[in-house]
Amino acid sequence: MRGRIWANKGVIAKALDASVIGLLLTDQTLIGLQVEELDRDGAALVTARI
Structure with a gap:
């Protein structure tokens, strides 16, 4: 599963x-x-390791 998450800087x-x-x-x-x-805007492209 791939997605994007956001967090503070x-x-x-x-x-x-x-x-x-x-x-x-x-x-x-x-x-x-x-x-x-x-x-650096607070987003990460990730793949879940399930």
Whole structure:
């Protein structure tokens, strides 16, 4: 599954060197997301590692 997520610029700045980030859902499920592309406007193109 591919998609785009948005976060504040501070979070994106911390993730610039990351290859995988985690998305924690409200039910405490953690989904690993492989980072494909980041931009400094706060968006990340990701693929879910399910």
